[in-house]
Amino acid sequence: MLKSHLNFTLLEECRKCGACYEVCPSCIALPGYDPRAVIKDILEGSYEKWLESKHIWQCLECHHCLEMCYQHYGFEDAMTAMRTIATKKGLYPPQIKRGWAMFEKTGRLGEPSKPGRKKYGLPEPAKSGGDEIKKLLAILKNDTSGEKADKG
Amino acid sequence: MKEFAVFWGCTIQARFPFLEKSSRLVFEAFKLPYRDVNGFTCCPEKSLINNVDPKAFAVTAARNVSVVDGLGVDLVSPCTGCVSNLATVKEDLLHNPGEKAEVNNLLKEVDKEFTGEANLFHLVPFFHDQVGKNIIQRKIKKTFAGMKVAIHYGCHMIRPSHALKNDDPMDPVKFDDLIRWLGAESLGHRTKMMCCGQGLDRVDQHENALHLAREKLVELKKIEADALIVCCPSCFQQFDNNQFLMIREGEKIYTPVIYFTELLGLALGLSPEELGMGGHRVDVGPFLKKWKEQLDKAGPSEVIDTELNVPGALA
Ligand code: SF4
Ligand code: SF4
Numbered sequence: 481m482l483k484s485h486l487n488f489t490l491l492e493e494c495r496k497c498g499a500c501y502e503v504c505p506s507c508i509a510l511p512g513y514d515p516r517a518v519i520k521d522i523l524e525g526s527y528e529k530w531l532e533s534k535h536i537w538q539c540l541e542c543h544h545c546l547e548m549c550y551q552h553y554g555f556e557d558a559m560t561a562m563r564t565i566a567t568k569k570g571l572y573p574p575q576i577k578r579g580w581a582m583f584e585k586t587g588r589l590g591e592p593s594k595p596g597r598k599k600y601g602l603p604e605p606a607k608s609g610g611d612e613i614k615k616l617l618a619i620l621k622n623d624t625s626g627e628k629a630d631k632g
Numbered sequence: 633m634k635e636f637a638v639f640w641g642c643t644i645q646a647r648f649p650f651l652e653k654s655s656r657l658v659f660e661a662f663k664l665p666y667r668d669v670n671g672f673t674c675c676p677e678k679s680l681i682n683n684v685d686p687k688a689f690a691v692t693a694a695r696n697v698s699v700v701d702g703l704g705v706d707l708v709s710p711c712t713g714c715v716s717n718l719a720t721v722k723e724d725l726l727h728n729p730g731e732k733a734e735v736n737n738l739l740k741e742v743d744k745e746f747t748g749e750a751n752l753f754h755l756v757p758f759f760h761d762q763v764g765k766n767i768i769q770r771k772i773k774k775t776f777a778g779m780k781v782a783i784h785y786g787c788h789m790i791r792p793s794h795a796l797k798n799d800d801p802m803d804p805v806k807f808d809d810l811i812r813w814l815g816a817e818s819l820g821h822r823t824k825m826m827c828c829g830q831g832l833d834r835v836d837q838h839e840n841a842l843h844l845a846r847e848k849l850v851e852l853k854k855i856e857a858d859a860l861i862v863c864c865p866s867c868f869q870q871f872d873n874n875q876f877l878m879i880r881e882g883e884k885i886y887t888p889v890i891y892f893t894e895l896l897g898l899a900l901g902l903s904p905e906e907l908g909m910g911g912h913r914v915d916v917g918p919f920l921k922k923w924k925e926q927l928d929k930a931g932p933s934e935v936i937d938t939e940l941n942v943p944g945a946l947a
Contacts, residue, residue, distance in 0.1 A: 505827040509844055537835040541679050542827035543791035547801045552794070563683040572683070573836040579680045587673035587692075589680070590646030600653040600908050605645060607670035609695065612742040616691050619741060 482522060485561035490553045494519055500545035500555055506538045513538045515545075515555035522558060531566040537573060539563075587613030633762060634706050636753070637669040639696070639718070641711035642677075643865040650908025651865060654893040655710045655755065657907060661900045662763060662771060666708070671699045675714040679831055693721035694735045695742070700750040708753045710893060712864040715754040716788035716796060722748050723795035754789050756863050756892055757798040760806040765813050773901040775815030778926035779919075782819050782857040782887070783807050784848070784871070786864035787827050810892070811861060814899045819857055823848040828862075830870035845874045849885040859919045863892035876913035888912070888919040898923075 498516050506513045513535050521527045530536055539559035546554035566572060582589055587610030597605065638659070644651045659666045674681070675693060682689040697718055700707045709715045725732040726748045736745055759768065785807050793801035802825065808818045829844025849871070852860055862868050872889045879886060889912065897907045909916050 505829070505844070509829075509847060510840055534837065537837065538832065538840065540787070540827045540829065540831045542787040543801075544787075544827075546792055560682065564686065567684050575834055575836050576680055576683065579677070579834070580684050583674055583676065583681060588646075589642040589674050589677055592645035593647070593649050596649030600649050600911075602649060602652055602656070603668070606668045606672065609671040609673045609699065612671075612695065612744070613673050613692060615742055616695065616738060617688060619738060620685070620687055620691070 482527065482561060482565070485564060486522065486557060487553070488523065490551050491519055491523055491558065493551060494553065494555075494558075495523055497550075500548055503544045503548055504555060505542060505544065506540055510538050515539070515558055518562065519555070519558050522562075527562065530562055531569060531571050536562040536566060584614070584617055586610045633665055634751075635665040635667060636706040636708045637667050637672075637700050637703065639672055639675070639707050639709040639711070639714050641709060641714040641865065642674050643713075643869070644711060648865055648868065648911065650911035651710060651868070651891055651893065653908040654891060654897050654902075657902055658893050658896050658900065661897070661902070662767065664763070667705065669699060669703060669705075672696055675711075675717045677713065677834075678717050678720075679834060689717075690721050690724070690731070691735055691738055693718050694725060694746040695739060695744055697722050697748065697750060697752070698739055698744040698746040701747045702744065704749075706751040706753065708755055708758050710755045710863060710865075710891075712754055712786045712788035713866055715752055716791070719752050719795040720792060722746075722752065754796075754798070754863070756785075756789060756807050756810065759892075759896070760810055761798075765809075768810070768813055768896075772814065772896075772899040774899055774927060775930075776811075776895070776899065776923065776926075777815040777930055779816045779858050779923055780819050780856070781811060781816050781859045781861050781890075782821055782852050782855070783811055783824065784828065784860055784862045784867055785825065786862060786867045789864065807861075807863070807892075811895075814895060816895075819855055821851055821855055821857075823851050828864075828867040828870040830866040830874075833870070833874075841870065842874055842878060845870050846878065846883070846885070849875055849878070849887055852887040853885050857887055858922055859888045859890045859916075861890050861892060861895055872913050879914070886914070888914055888916040890916065890919065 501507050501516060518530050536559055539556055541556060545556050579589055587608060592605040640652055676689055725735060739745055785804055790796060790799045790804045791801045799806050811818045826848060829841050832841035860871055868891060894907050894909055904920060
């Protein structure tokens with residue numbers, strides 16, 4: 481499963497390097513957050529334990545690692561892959577679930593505040609493209625259930 | 633200047649309508665050719681949508697870009713996350729014809745096509761590069777001379793740089809330039825380029841979010857910054873709302889947080905009330921008070937100087 485998300489050749493180099501640990505804000509500020517350990521476990525095939533860990537959600541996607549990485553890769557890619565797999569297994573923070581539900585329903589994460597617009601004399605908000613998103617998400621959903629059915 | 637659509641994003645319109653207000657006022661003051669267009673959705677927010685479904689992430693962003701592509705206008709947003717996400721997908725698709733074809737195949741279902749022709753700008757680099765120093769300085773009526781502020785770029789204003797291509801990703805200068813053009817001093821500080829940490833609030837790790845905010849706010853107190861200047865609704869939420877919560881719990885921090893559009897609006901002579909600055913949680917009063925004292929001290933000549941100091945001012 482992980483191989484389709486991650487380039488193991490680049491990750492192998494990553495294991496030997498570790499340079500971006502020094503600029504990663506979460507590594508600096510949050511005890512226990514260490515993508516190097518996750519990458520080691522990914523390469524050794526024992527990453528399962530991280531899926532339930534709060535640490536994989538502590539990557540801030542700040543892209544510091546990506547920018548300084550000589551491979552233009554990054555700790556971030558490993559953490560994103562772990563989160564995508566965790567999410568597929570239903571292991572995610574409640575807010576992610578709520579946010580996704582809202583997005584599926586409206587194509588947005590929040591609707592323009594009506595009282596706020598009135599208070600500040602703002603014009604009617606432009607029309608959202610939410611209906612088109614709903615349509616596209618439905619097509620994507622059918623596509624993936626089709627894939628699953630093929631495999632099964 | 634080419635016409636542009638404003639991409640407000642979910643957060644500003646849902647939570648911080650006063651930031652929309654100040655942005656509109658500065659667009660108007662500079663007579664910029666901005667438009668509200670129908671059809672935008674969530675950019676989408678990367679940490680949320682991309683984690684759940686990378687395909688939905690790409691299609692949603694491409695669809696938003698296709699809205700401006702189709703109208704033949706550019707896009708400007710006062711939100712860093714929105715521009716960063718849209719630009720990341722745009723860059724990906726422009727470099728992967730296969731993926732682009734796949735996305736366009738889907739977009740056909742809603743009569744859209746992604747071409748990637750539209751320029752995508754965040755408001756800060758847009759003001760720096762497209763509006764420019766001369767026009768800005770010619771327009772401003774009051775300077776911030778004597779005010780010392782800290783700038784927080786926000787990660788997604790400048791990164792990922794392969795997609796945004798607008799400044800040095802690790803040592804940017806444009807936001808600093810703008811602040812100096814307005815007459816303020818931009819303070820150097822250790823946490824200047826640190827991520828705000830608001831993302832942690834979105835994954836139910838509130839204490840950690842506060843921890844990251846505190847790192848910066850403690851330093852800002854120490855270096856006696858008159859304000860923290862941001863131009864991202866996430867960073868604003870982190871430093872205004874979360875700071876408010878920490879102060880309420882008795883923490884000894886205090887730095888007013890000012891949105892770039894508000895600072896610019898003030899320099900243009902707009903009042904804090906017009907700009908909607910009463911919507912902040914952390915009181916901006918002391919910043920405004922000190923500024924007034926500086927202006928009174930400087931007298932009117934300072935204002936005239938900046939107006940005369942630009943090429944062509946006397947023509
Ligand atoms: S993107 Fe994630 S892993 Fe990379 S530096 Fe930022 S917080 Fe650290
Ligand atoms: S992401 Fe790049 S810089 Fe960071 S440890 Fe891996 S190879 Fe080194």
